[in-house]
Amino acid sequence: MGVEGIGARVLRKEDKRFITGKGRYTDDHNVQGQHYAVFVRSPHAYAKIKKINIKNAMKMPGIVGIFDGKQLTGDGIGNIICGWMVHSKDGSPMNMGAWSALATEYVRYVGDAVAVVVGETLAQAQAAAEAVDVDYKVLKGVVSAEEAMASGAPQLHPEAANNIIFDWEIGDEAATDAAFESAANVVEIDIRNNRLVPNPMEPRAALAQYDAAEDHFTLHTTSQNPHVARLVLSAFYQVAPENKLRVIAPDVGGGFGAKIYIYPEEIVCLWAAKKAGVEAIKWTADRGEAFLTDAHGRDHVSKARMAFDANNKIVGLKVETLANLGAYMSLFSSSVPTYLYATLLSGQYNIPNIHANVKTVYTNTVPVDAYRGAGRPEATYLVERMMTTAARQLGIDPAELRRTNFVREFPHQTPVIMCYDAGDFDASLDAAMKASDYANFGKRKAKSEKKGMMRGIGMSCYIEACGIAPSAAVGSLGAGVGLWESAEVRVNPVGTVEVLTGSHSHGQGHETTFAQLVSDRFGLPSENIQIVHGDTDKVQFGMGTYGSRSGAVGMSAIEKALDKVEAKAKKIAAHMLEAAEGDIEIKDGEVSVKGTDKKLGWHEVCLGAYTGHNLPEGMEPGLKEGAFYDPTNFTFPAGCYICEVEIDPNTGVTSIEQFVAADDFGKIINPMIVEGQVHGGLAQGIGQALMENATYDADGQLLAASYMDYQMPRAADLPNFQVSTTETLCPGNPLGIKGCGEAGAIGSPPAVINAITDALGHNELAMPATPQNVWAAVQAGGMKDAAE
Amino acid sequence: MYETNYTRAKDAADAAKKSKAADDAAYLSGGMTLLPTMKQRLAAPSDLIDLTHIKGMNAITVSRKQVTIGATATHAEVATNAKLMKVCPSLSSLAAHIGDPHVRNRGTIGGSIANNDPAADYPSAMIALDATIVTNKRKLKAEKFFVGLFETALKEDEFVKEISFTAPKSGAYAKFPNPASRYAMAGVFVAHHGGTKAKPEIRVGITGASQDGVYRAKDMEKALAANFAPEALDGCTVDEGNMLSDIHGSAAYRANLVKVMAKRAVAAAG
Numbered sequence A: 001m002g003v004e005g006i007g008a009r010v011l012r013k014e015d016k017r018f019i020t021g022k023g024r025y026t027d028d029h030n031v032q033g034q035h036y037a038v039f040v041r042s043p044h045a046y047a048k049i050k051k052i053n054i055k056n057a058m059k060m061p062g063i064v065g066i067f068d069g070k071q072l073t074g075d076g077i078g079n080i081i082c083g084w085m086v087h088s089k090d091g092s093p094m095n096m097g098a099w100s101a102l103a104t105e106y107v108r109y110v111g112d113a114v115a116v117v118v119g120e121t122l123a124q125a126q127a128a129a130e131a132v133d134v135d136y137k138v139l140k141g142v143v144s145a146e147e148a149m150a151s152g153a154p155q156l157h158p159e160a161a162n163n164i165i166f167d168w169e170i171g172d173e174a175a176t177d178a179a180f181e182s183a184a185n186v187v188e189i190d191i192r193n194n195r196l197v198p199n200p201m202e203p204r205a206a207l208a209q210y211d212a213a214e215d216h217f218t219l220h221t222t223s224q225n226p227h228v229a230r231l232v233l234s235a236f237y238q239v240a241p242e243n244k245l246r247v248i249a250p251d252v253g254g255g256f257g258a259k260i261y262i263y264p265e266e267i268v269c270l271w272a273a274k275k276a277g278v279e280a281i282k283w284t285a286d287r288g289e290a291f292l293t294d295a296h297g298r299d300h301v302s303k304a305r306m307a308f309d310a311n312n313k314i315v316g317l318k319v320e321t322l323a324n325l326g327a328y329m330s331l332f333s334s335s336v337p338t339y340l341y342a343t344l345l346s347g348q349y350n351i352p353n354i355h356a357n358v359k360t361v362y363t364n365t366v367p368v369d370a371y372r373g374a375g376r377p378e379a380t381y382l383v384e385r386m387m388t389t390a391a392r393q394l395g396i397d398p399a400e401l402r403r404t405n406f407v408r409e410f411p412h413q414t415p416v417i418m419c420y421d422a423g424d425f426d427a428s429l430d431a432a433m434k435a436s437d438y439a440n441f442g443k444r445k446a447k448s449e450k451k452g453m454m455r456g457i458g459m460s461c462y463i464e465a466c467g468i469a470p471s472a473a474v475g476s477l478g479a480g481v482g483l484w485e486s487a488e489v490r491v492n493p494v495g496t497v498e499v500l501t502g503s504h505s506h507g508q509g510h511e512t513t514f515a516q517l518v519s520d521r522f523g524l525p526s527e528n529i530q531i532v533h534g535d536t537d538k539v540q541f542g543m544g545t546y547g548s549r550s551g552a553v554g555m556s557a558i559e560k561a562l563d564k565v566e567a568k569a570k571k572i573a574a575h576m577l578e579a580a581e582g583d584i585e586i587k588d589g590e591v592s593v594k595g596t597d598k599k600l601g602w603h604e605v606c607l608g609a610y611t612g613h614n615l616p617e618g619m620e621p622g623l624k625e626g627a628f629y630d631p632t633n634f635t636f637p638a639g640c641y642i643c644e645v646e647i648d649p650n651t652g653v654t655s656i657e658q659f660v661a662a663d664d665f666g667k668i669i670n671p672m673i674v675e676g677q678v679h680g681g682l683a684q685g686i687g688q689a690l691m692e693n694a695t696y697d698a699d700g701q702l703l704a705a706s707y708m709d710y711q712m713p714r715a716a717d718l719p720n721f722q723v724s725t726t727e728t729l730c731p732g733n734p735l736g737i738k739g740c741g742e743a744g745a746i747g748s749p750p751a752v753i754n755a756i757t758d759a760l761g762h763n764e765l766a767m768p769a770t771p772q773n774v775w776a777a778v779q780a781g782g783m784k785d786a787a788e
Numbered sequence B: 001m002y003e004t005n006y007t008r009a010k011d012a013a014d015a016a017k018k019s020k021a022a023d024d025a026a027y028l029s030g031g032m033t034l035l036p037t038m039k040q041r042l043a044a045p046s047d048l049i050d051l052t053h054i055k056g057m058n059a060i061t062v063s064r065k066q067v068t069i070g071a072t073a074t075h076a077e078v079a080t081n082a083k084l085m086k087v088c089p090s091l092s093s094l095a096a097h098i099g100d101p102h103v104r105n106r107g108t109i110g111g112s113i114a115n116n117d118p119a120a121d122y123p124s125a126m127i128a129l130d131a132t133i134v135t136n137k138r139k140l141k142a143e144k145f146f147v148g149l150f151e152t153a154l155k156e157d158e159f160v161k162e163i164s165f166t167a168p169k170s171g172a173y174a175k176f177p178n179p180a181s182r183y184a185m186a187g188v189f190v191a192h193h194g195g196t197k198a199k200p201e202i203r204v205g206i207t208g209a210s211q212d213g214v215y216r217a218k219d220m221e222k223a224l225a226a227n228f229a230p231e232a233l234d235g236c237t238v239d240e241g242n243m244l245s246d247i248h249g250s251a252a253y254r255a256n257l258v259k260v261m262a263k264r265a266v267a268a269a270g
């Protein structure tokens, strides 16, 4: 309804402040008495701390305190925990090692915080941090997951024998093995999902204030979920009780998952403010610290086998995955390679038997946790590389093989927990093939070959799960929190509206899309609607934003609250207009009696609610309603991506000639914002496929630790994306929304790699397909040809 | 960043005097390399002596084929100077592809060659153009000036004032950028200086690839003197043993790139 309602391309309200430099990020906040924290970090991947000498540093100008891990734990600050319990297949709980916000005995990755220096100025704190003398006994560490499990590998945590955190499985192994025995064909792949640095534009920051008179803390921080941060800071880390701790996540410049977790720095700044007796401490990561301490993403090694019958129908899938979780278990690290990954191994296909075994290990690297897509990109990469590889081996067209196996009846129960509720996989495949002019690829390839270039085309038919809900289900799978969302709709006496949401916007555009719901409902202009989020003192408890849940879950909560507001407003209007409640209509900012010319302005009804002069008998004054919404299922966005590449065999440079995305996100609130989310996701997925790689050397030093060595996608690396949508509504929530925040990053890497391997004519290619890797693969292919 | 004293030199003599007087001075030009290094606390000069306010030191003069470029000329100035573009478009084009607009509008040719980053673009041009580096004390040929990785013949308190060369008959620079940093992973500057028909004068400068920094590829020069065409380089081999190897490119890959870029440069030089 209307130009600013559901489905309208409303320009992003928040962009005015963002693009004019008027955003208010954590580091933009400054307070009276503010001091600065600098962390002393380990230069070693693995070492025993022998002694920390702070004598000289303490004498330096402006230094008010230098604290270490022993003091932190001595004050009762709790260890950092992983909030999702996963059990090994033998029934034993995961082997979580201790993670103190400041290392006490050992450091386990380069960047591990050892001490904090608090100074009056940043320069003073930096100088003193350099003068802190830490005496280490350097130990031999381990970097890769395979090495970590090897016999004789250094043992990183006493809790985790052989560095194994858990050895988990899903699916029926015996049935799957049996299916393989009767199979006509079996296809195998070995793949590696590269490790990524999340790189939000705004680095992490914390401003911790301590009010000694009230014994009350306020934390401004770069968080995707301030309420969860407050809960965890208080219940587990014992920084302060919840009622004595206010957490504010103001404007946040991107998160991609990395800002879900509660990191050592926030904990330490809060604790140190009180300990040092200062009013406030600020810490802002520099880019180097972001590389070394933001939770990394992915880092899987997998072996997979898929079995087909004589009609090319899939009869089974067996997967073995090894996931590197880094030096410590981050907040949701255990769920990513398990319930967010293996539950999607059925892809868009009917696969009667699936078994996956996932082992997770500790290594001397940055902790690994959810990063845009979280588990689903890993599943999609495996399934979609497999489907294309299988099509080549079986000698049929990759689209054909997919169609042969598509799920077409809903609901569809997979053998790996998920029950798909709706979808039309043929529709997105058709749309993508048409948009990419798939049929004429051969002509374009011939043209490229004439120029001495190689050309390939690849597809990926992804399905993912968003919303992460309902609470009871995720609880039964080990989640430590509920995964619903809350909303409060406050109508002011003049008819303007504030929506308080437990979702958190860090680039998604909630201030625009959430307002569209209200606009749509009451016909109000969006400038009359304010979205409030990110402050535990203002907003009722909420779960925050990740897993593309703000639309499906957060907006559904708003819808429920709007239902209640609408119902009450109608009651009031019916009373004022002396009409039946059922005849009241709210439209274009007016409240009228259907079929008559009797009407009131929306603001008149609102004012009526607050004067209380003429309300139905027994009704409470005011117009403000809240709702907590817990969905019935995950949502299942799906789609088809087609990528076409041209490769220069002389240099290995891959250029993406076209990229087509056909997504089914269910109901779309704002197509422009959805396109933006897809563009961003595709850029990140292409970044993973072609460029990004958090490479460590054997000693555990991160080699790609700055933009000089870590390649991010640039505009010139990306084609003009052709994006479109098909629509099947999600039956699980009132709006029919599925979610669109991660799909681009989930679906695109296999499309790119399938295109490159198509051009190469063989599968021997490691991701990322950097020029060097592609050149080597071209050389290897050439040698193969020569040998044949 | 550590604390440091900042001063502006009025003229060349003043610059040298200030440098001598300081404990541990560093000349500052565009600051595109020096300032990030200081911010990372990897350099701690007691004094920064800014050369960019010395009048006329950024001048670019072209007289017939004779070119002089002042040390504080920015990459953007080299890229867009109309006279230079006319006589030596290959150098302008090289400058136009350094870094990003910010870097090009701050970074200087003097700072770049004094820094002699093994992945910097200019050094290859200096070698191929047979440029003369003019310092506040002396003149020396580019081949003598570049000594090794991040090493030049510059002595204490000495700085680059200008560079001069005779524009070649034709030339081109082909660069394979490091995918992350966009510095050169293999940058080949080929210059055809004319000479006689029997003895054409070709110079080839290569940056980004070698363990020893920028170098002159005499074998390629010889092959090109016989036949100034890309395929003339088919018979040349690039020794992998001398190539850099890192996460972006193995020695074998770099050796390949050197040859591919050399051929592209020859093709572009025509």
Ligand SMILES: Cc1cc2nc3c(=O)[nH]c(=O)nc-3n(C[C@H](O)[C@H](O)[C@H](O)COP(=O)(O)OP(=O)(O)OC[C@H]3O[C@@H](n4cnc5c(N)ncnc54)[C@H](O)[C@@H]3O)c2cc1C
Pocket: B026, B027, B028, B029, B030, B031, B032, B033, B034, B035, B051, B071, B072, B097, B098, B099, B100, B103, B106, B107, B108, B109, B110, B111, B112, B114, B115, B117, B119, B120, B121, B122, B154, B158, B159, B160, B161, B181, B182, B183, B184
């Ligand atoms: C993001 C980025 C991308 C870049 N990409 C490229 C690229 O693609 N290709 C490339 O070649 N370069 C690249 N650079 C480097 C850039 O060209 C720098 O400008 C150059 O390396 C240094 O020049 P400057 O004027 O900034 O020198 P400064 O940083 O001021 O100084 C560099 C060093 O030289 C000394 N110095 C400065 N001027 C003189 C002088 N006249 N005589 C003697 N010593 C002097 C200084 O003391 C210092 O040690 C890049 C830099 C950045 C930040």
